[in-house]
Structure formats: C-alpha cells, structure tokens
Amino acid sequence: MSRWQNTWAAAIRLATGVGHLPDVAMPPQRPAVFFANHSSHLDFAVIWAALPASWRLRTRPVAGRDYWLRTPWRRWAADRVFHAVLIERMHVTVATNPLALMVAALDAGDSLIVFPEGTRSPDGRLQDFKPGIYHLARARPAVPLVPLHLDNLNRILPKGELLPVPFIARLAFGPALHLAPEEDKVAFLVRAREAILSLHHP
Amino acid sequence: MKLSLARDTLGLVGGTYGLLLVASLITALLRRWKDPERRNPVLLNLAARMKAWWVMVAIFTVALAVGTIGTLVLFTAVSFLALREFITLTPTRHGDHHALFLSFTLALPLQYFLIGIEWYGLFSIFIPVYVFALFSIRTAAAGDTTDFLARIGELQWGLMVCVYFISYVPALLTLDIPGFRGRNANLLFFLVAVVQLSDVLQYVWGKLLGRHPIVHTLSPNKTIEGFIGGTASAAAIGAALWWATPFLPWQAALLAAGITLFGFFGGLVMSAIKRDRGVKDFGDMIAGHGGILDRIDSLCFAAPLFFHLVRQFFTP
Numbered sequence: 001m002s003r004w005q006n007t008w009a010a011a012i013r014l015a016t017g018v019g020h021l022p023d024v025a026m027p028p029q030r031p032a033v034f035f036a037n038h039s040s041h042l043d044f045a046v047i048w049a050a051l052p053a054s055w056r057l058r059t060r061p062v063a064g065r066d067y068w069l070r071t072p073w074r075r076w077a078a079d080r081v082f083h084a085v086l087i088e089r090m091h092v093t094v095a096t097n098p099l100a101l102m103v104a105a106l107d108a109g110d111s112l113i114v115f116p117e118g119t120r121s122p123d124g125r126l127q128d129f130k131p132g133i134y135h136l137a138r139a140r141p142a143v144p145l146v147p148l149h150l151d152n153l154n155r156i157l158p159k160g161e162l163l164p165v166p167f168i169a170r171l172a173f174g175p176a177l178h179l180a181p182e183e184d185k186v187a188f189l190v191r192a193r194e195a196i197l198s199l200h201h202p
Numbered sequence: 203m204k205l206s207l208a209r210d211t212l213g214l215v216g217g218t219y220g221l222l223l224v225a226s227l228i229t230a231l232l233r234r235w236k237d238p239e240r241r242n243p244v245l246l247n248l249a250a251r252m253k254a255w256w257v258m259v260a261i262f263t264v265a266l267a268v269g270t271i272g273t274l275v276l277f278t279a280v281s282f283l284a285l286r287e288f289i290t291l292t293p294t295r296h297g298d299h300h301a302l303f304l305s306f307t308l309a310l311p312l313q314y315f316l317i318g319i320e321w322y323g324l325f326s327i328f329i330p331v332y333v334f335a336l337f338s339i340r341t342a343a344a345g346d347t348t349d350f351l352a353r354i355g356e357l358q359w360g361l362m363v364c365v366y367f368i369s370y371v372p373a374l375l376t377l378d379i380p381g382f383r384g385r386n387a388n389l390l391f392f393l394v395a396v397v398q399l400s401d402v403l404q405y406v407w408g409k410l411l412g413r414h415p416i417v418h419t420l421s422p423n424k425t426i427e428g429f430i431g432g433t434a435s436a437a438a439i440g441a442a443l444w445w446a447t448p449f450l451p452w453q454a455a456l457l458a459a460g461i462t463l464f465g466f467f468g469g470l471v472m473s474a475i476k477r478d479r480g481v482k483d484f485g486d487m488i489a490g491h492g493g494i495l496d497r498i499d500s501l502c503f504a505a506p507l508f509f510h511l512v513r514q515f516f517t518p
Contacts, residue, residue: 017286158296165302166282168290168485 008081009056012049016042016156017168021050025173027144030058031111032176034146035133037196038115039124039154042164047113047148048082050171060105061113062098064089085112098132103139116192124154126197129189137179137188144176145192149199172199207267208384210446214391215263222259226252250490258488258497262394266387270318273372273390278314284364284495285310287484291475292356297346301337301354305361309333313369320376329366334358363472363502364495370505377509379448379516388446392454393461393508395443397501400436400462401469407431421473429466436462448516457511461504468503472496 013019026032036047044061051059065086068078078084085105087098102112118130137145151170157163174195179188207215229245229252237245265276289302309329316325338354374389408428415422416429440458444451472495476484485493 152290155294158299161299163299163303165289165299166286166306168286 005056005081006053009049009053012042012045015164015166016046016049016153018046018050018171020052021171021173023052025146026052026055027146027176029144030055031106031109032144032146033106033111033133033136034059034113034148035116035192035196036113036148036150037121037126038117038119039121039150040157040159041120042157043115043120043150043153044082044084044113046150046153046169046171055111058109059111059113060085062087062102062115064119066090089118099135099139102136106140106143116189120159121154122159126193126200129193131185131189133192134179134185134188141179144178146176147174147192147195147199148172149174149196151200172201174199207387211266211385211387211391214388214395214443214446215266218259218263218391218395222252222255226256247490254488254490266390270372270375273375273387274314274318277368277372278311280494280498281310281314281365281368282306283487284368284484284493284498285360287487287493287495288360288364289357291479291481291484292360293349293353294357295346295348295353297344298341298353298357300344301341301357304337304340305333305357305365309337309361310365313365314372317369317373317376322376325369325373329361333361363499367502367506368498370509371501373509374505374512377513377517379512380518382448385446389508389512392440392443392447392458393505394501396436396440396458396461397465397504399439400432400458400465401500403435404428404432404466407435417470420470420477424466424470424473432466433459433462448512453515457508460511461508464507465500465504469500471503472499 034047034051036043044063048056048059048061060083062085063078065088068074068084068086078086085101087101088096089098092098102114105112114133114136116129116133117127118132121127133145137143149170149172151172152167153169155167156165156169177192177195183191229248233240233245233249236242240246261276265272285305289305294302313325313328316328337357341354341357342350371390371393374393375386377386377389379386405423405428407430408423408425411427411431412423412425414426416424416426437455437459440461441451441455444454447454449457472484476482483492484495487494488497491497
C-alpha cells in the first residue's frame with residue numbers, strides 16, 4: 001500500500017512540476033493541519049504528493065463526502081489512495097458533525113489537509129474563509145496550522161473541466177499559525193487568509 | 203534494438219565527449235586554484251552548467267544511436283517541456299483550456315508523427331495552417347472575447363517556437379541527400395554543435411571584448427563584439443566540420459554563419475518575451491542553465507533555416 005502511495009505521489013509531482021516540500025516547512029510536532037487555497041480537484045493530491053514521505057502516510061485530506069462518494073473511481077481514490085476524511089457539507093447532523101471527524105483524526109495522530117474556503121474558487125482568487133478552521137483551531141489549539149499556497153492548479157484543471165493541461169504548478173509554504181488566546185473568530189479567519197495571500201507572488 | 207552510427211558520426215560523438223572532458227578538466231582546475239572554498243557564484247554556475255552539459259550530451263547521443271525513433275521521442279519530450287514552460291508564463295483564461303489541451307495531446311505528437319512518416323507536404327504546414335485555424339475557431343467558440351487576439355496569438359507563438367520550429371531538428375533525418383544516405387545524424391550534430399558552441403563563444407567573446415550592447419533594453423550581455431566574435435568562430439567551427447557533412451568547407455562556413463545569425467537573434471526574441479513576462483529564465487529544470495527553453499531558444503530559430511537551406515540546395 002505505502003509503496004503504491006509513493007509511486008502515485010511521484011507521478012503527481014512529475015506531472016505538475018511540484019517538488020517535495022522541504023523539511024523546514026514541516027512543524028516540529030505532529031500532527032499538524034495544512035491549509036491552502038482551493039481552485040482545483042488536484043489541490044489536495046498535489047499537497048499530499050509534495051509532503052515528505054513520512055508525513056504523507058499519516059496525512060489525510062478533508063474532502064466533501066457528497067462529491068467523493070458519487071462514483072466508484074472517486075470512492076477508490078479517496079479511500080485507498082488518499083485515505084481522506086470525508087465530511088458532510090449538505091445535511092450536517094450530530095452524527096455527521098465534520099468537526100468531530102477532523103478532531104478524531106487529529107487525536108488519532110493523523111495530520112489534515114483542509115481548504116478553508118469550503119469549495120473551489122471559480123476564478124482562482126482566494127475567497128473568504130468558512131469558520132471551520134477556526135473551530136478546529138479552538139478545539140485543538142496546540143496543533144500547528146501550516147499555510148500553503150498553490151499556484152496554477154486552477155489552470156491545470158479548472159472547475160468544470162475533466163482534462164488537465166500540463167502547466168507547471170507551484171507550492172509555497174509559510175510559518176505555522178496558532179489561535180491566539182482571546183482571538184475572535186473574524187480576526188483569526190482574516191489572519192489565516194492573509195497568511196495564504198502573503199505567499200502569493202505573481 | 204540495433205544501435206548504429208556511421209563511422210564519421212562516431213567521430214563527432216567522440217569529439218564532443220573529448221571537448222566536454224577538456225572543459226570539465228579546466229572547470230575543475232579553475233575551481234581548485236581560484237575558489238577552493240566553493241563560493242564564487244560564477245564558478246559554481248559554470249560547474250553546474252558542465253554537469254548539465256554531460257547529461258544533455260548523453261541523452262542526445264543515446265537518442266541518435268537509437269535512430270529516428272529515439273530522436274523523435276527525445277524532441278517530442280523537449281517540445282512538451284518547452285511548451286509547458288512557455289504557456290505557464292503566458293496569461294491564459296478558462297476559454298483557452300480545450301485549445302491548450304489539444305496543443306499538448308494532438309498538435310504536438312501529430313507534428314512529430316508526420317515527421318516520422320516523412321510527410322513533408324503536411325508537416326511543413328500542419329501547425330501554421332490547420333492547428334492555427336482550428337484552435338482559434340475552438341477558442342472563439344468558447345465565447346470569451348477578453349484579450350482574444352492576444353490569447354490566440356500567444357498560444358500560436360508558443361506552438362510555433364516550442365513545437366514547429368524545434369521539430370525541424372529531427373526533420374533533418376528525413377532529407378534525402380544524394381551520396382549521404384545513412385549519415386543524416388551528422389546534420390543534427392552539425393546544427394546542434396554550431397548553435398550551442400556559438401552560444402558559448404558569444405558569451406566568451408562578449409566577456410573578453412564586449413562593450414556595446416546590441417539592444418540596450420534587452421540583454422546587456424549580448425554585445426556587438428560578442429556577436430561578431432561568436433559568429434566568426436562558429437563559422438570557422440562549421441567549416442572545420444565539413445568532412446562530416448555533404449557540404450564543401452565554404453558552404454559549411456556559410457551555413458554555420460546563417461545558423462548562428464538566426465540563433466543569436468532568436469535568443470534576443472526570447473529575451474524580449476522573458477522581459478515582458480518579468481522573468482529571468484523560462485524555468486529551473488536544468489541546473490545552471492535555467493529552463494529547457496533557455497537552452498534551446500537559439501536552436502529553435504536556427505533549425506528551420508538550416509533545414510530549408512539544405513533542402514533547397516542539397517536535395518534533388
């Protein structure tokens with residue numbers, strides 16, 4: 001299983017031109033939450049592939065259950081390749097509380113990849129953040145939040161397209177954030193969003 | 203798979219490796235004497251470039267030894283990587299997606315396939331006639347007219363330089379020159395060696411004597427002195443390689459000068475594109491050299507000229 005995951009990861013890096021994230025990008029303790037801008041279905045695959053191998057095996061992307069369980073192929077990729085945490089986006093109940101699933105994964109020692117915009121940006125511009133990442137930071141304040149910026153993924157596979165164009169993608173990382181004591185939701189969401197925007201150099 | 207090269211091709215290959223060996227030795231000695239602490243950026247870059255040259259020459263000679271198929275596969279890959287660098291730097295919109303997808307999956311491989319089956323009548327017009335017409339129709343059909351002319355123009359120029367122009371290098375293998383059968387790989391060697399050596403020599407002459415930049419706003423390193431010195435010495439190298447070609451020494455010298463001229467100004471054109479896009483290099487694929495497009499920019503412009511001159515004057 002892990003051998004195939006490394007092969008998939010190498011193939012994804014080769015196809016998108018993204019290299020490994022260096023060790024300095026990784027926070028000192030595990031688990032961590034990696035959060036990034038979202039413009040393409042390939043986003044989490046690229047981040048997952050760019051993680052150092054020891055991190056990759058214990059890092060799970062958080063993705064919309066409605067989308068990833070719709071076809072057998074997607075179900076296979078989400079389950080067997082990426083080991084995704086699938087969360088309910090439409091009909092959230094106590095039993096399907098997304099926060100509880102994410103916290104459970106962190107408590108089990110797995111790191112997460114999340115997209116705080118909640119859905120893919122239609123034009124590649126960073127949208128406002130949904131409050132999920134704030135609630136996650138409040139539930140587990142010790143977990144470092146690592147900002148990542150993906151460039152050109154919306155050109156490789158824009159929303160609504162099935163066939164990728166081989167642009168060269170870029171992945172930039174910033175220093176890890178923590179929720180400050182007394183920091184309110186709006187201030188934190190703005191700060192987290194700024195952390196990603198500051199990584200964007202056109 | 204049968205590996206075969208004509209005897210004089212082997213001479214060219216051996217000469218190339220000999221030259222690389224000498225250049226690597228000089229680089230190593232320079233570093234030992236002048237920069238034992240490995241800090242001088244010029245010498246670090248030179249060492250990185252030498253390493254990359256070994257890899258590039260090794261790939262090139264293996265492709266030639268495998269034959270037409272190997273050479274076509276190599277240049278298909280080169281085109282793919284170059285076009286990828288080019289369009290990544292080009293502003294595109296969602297409406298370009300299908301034309302871009304077809305550029306990589308249809309136009310590019312088909313161009314090399316047409317060369318593979320030696321259909322000159324089609325490969326020489328396929329991209330500028332059919333691809334340009336059909337892809338602009340496809341982009342218009344997507345309905346987004348913002349910057350429309352700029353967008354189709356940029357994709358067309360990318361295909362022109364990265365696919366059409368450079369595909370003339372392997373197309374040299376299709377030329378049927380009386381008394382030269384089985385030795386066409388020498389033409390590739392002649393073209394690539396003259397272009398790459400003239401790049402190096404222009405740099406050296408420019409460093410030694412260069413005072414007057416050719417175009418101030420473009421590239422301060424491209425000087426009139428470097429240009430004249432580089433062209434003259436490349437012509438001399440071309441003449442010295444006459445024995446491996448179907449040309450007389452003076453013809454080889456003239457062709458080498460023509461190749462260098464187009465290569466040099468092709469490099470200027472590509473510099474203008476980089477300046478406009480605000481980058482120094484097209485990519486970072488080849489350590490010390492930049493992107494693949496930075497390495498082949500002069501070759502792109504020289505290849506079609508060389509092909510058509512040889513076809514005009516040396517084939518029946």
